[in-house]
Amino acid sequence: MLDLTPKKITSRKGLRINPAKTCQPIGAMYAALGIYKCLPHSHGSQGCCSYHRMQLTRHFKDPVMASTSSFTEGASVFGGGANLKTAIKNVFTIYNPDIMAVHTTCLSETIGDDLGTIIAQADVPEGKRVIHASTPSYVGSHITGFSNMVKGMVQYLAENSGLANGKINVIPGFVSPAEMREIKRILTLMGIEYIMFPDTSGVVDAPMTGEHDMYPEGGTRVEDIIDTGNSDLTVALGSFASEDGAVELEKKCKVPFKTLEIPIGIEATDRLISALAKAVHREVPGVLEEERGQLVDIMLDSHSYFYGKKVAISGDPDMVTGLTEFVMSLGMIPQYVLTGTPGKAFEKRINRMLEGAGMEGCVVKSSGDLFELHQWIKNEPVDLLLGNSHAKYIARAEDIPLVRVGFPILDRYVHHYLPTAGYRGAMRLIEMMTNALLERQDRDCADEDLELVM
Secondary structure (H helix, E strand, C coil): CCCCCHHHHHCCCCCCCCECCCCHHHHHHHHHHCECCEEEEEECCHHHHHHHHHHHHHHHCCCCCCEECCCCHHHHHHCCHHHHHHHHHHHHHHCCCCEEEEEECHHHHHHCCCHHHHHHHCCCCCCCEEEEECCCCCCCCHHHHHHHHHHHHHHHHCCCCCCCCCCEEEECCCCCHHHHHHHHHHHHHCCCCEEECCCCCCCCCCCCCCCCCCCCCCCECHHHHHHHHHCCEEEEECCCCCHHHHHHHHHHHCCCEEEECCCCCHHHHHHHHHHHHHHHCCCCCHHHHHHHHHHHHHHHHCHHHHCCCEEEEEECHHHHHHHHHHHHHCCCEEEEEEECCCCHHHHHHHHHHHHHCCCCCCEEECCCEHHHHHHHHHHCCCCEEEECHHHHHHHHHHCCCEEECCCCCCCCCCHHHCCCCHHHHHHHHHHHHHHHHHHHHHHHHHHHHHHHHC
């Protein structure tokens, strides 16, 4: 009989089956969309750009605009410099963005195109800007691409004028516009002046006006990104997606930073609000205290449904870290915790959390895939799955309820309008998780009743 224990599956290194990640340019394109009047540009073949746009469009159910260098055989042999220079000229002439954000693909990285030199030699109109990030798909994941593009924003744009602006920078991580709106709401309630970059709220969740707008009103203004070099502090939410940009800003403009988790669940939200209150020397407003109390009440009310239940979590490392801590606060057991993004720091962080909670026997892995997760679940089932749309095949095969969270979510609607961050987001997560478990329980009871009747 074939041995499919977790130990055997974990040893597989040369192959990924249904990886729990996607490629760097998707993250870079999403970050670029968070700049006002920015057109993301894919330096590679047209097919790459089409795939990345398609994935983002399917997730957000909103048209995602981007241009491409449209490599052909000639560019593959002689380099894509001429293609990019022509693209820059055409994009500003035809589409008139304020800024182009260029990211690379596997092909242009393998050729070795020097984008910095090519952009410096290109004909960029006065008052317009072009930035770039190196994002080879065969390294890291879409989270790495997001991080690299945020770092590129800092390298090209941030400046320290010597005049402090009294603001706090917030790098929100690879999250939906709903999370960004919720974080901004918390900052506003606390009376904090801030610069969030990138900010996709108002871009991929723009309202329907009856007219197509190439550049919706959302996104961080270029002048605000420049001004990040004058801020008092940078708060980086998520070490994988946001910390590199904060480190670069400190190195370039001497802006100190603090790295926190994405505020998913009560404890991570507590840490964010406490850090903000300490930074600006202000009391936490009563509205947030009330929301926290409501969340605690909901956690107590639903405790009997969650206690001792085993859950499998997969997705982006920063998101998975927050979800793992949250399910433990609900009394659940995170039996399997997996991300496709490489990085042993993820495993160390999750294992420290598990050890602190006295939990043993849980399986944690970075650079994993969903085939691997499926084999673990076959050997030892769980009660609930937390993951993106690709986890539905495991849920269907093993008859386990699935709560869709993260990226991509391709087969559900409205998710990117409703936050999972902050106290309100935690309430929503509890609602989705409780309802998923209760629906399964009701179905089991109905099957038992049917057997009794028969």
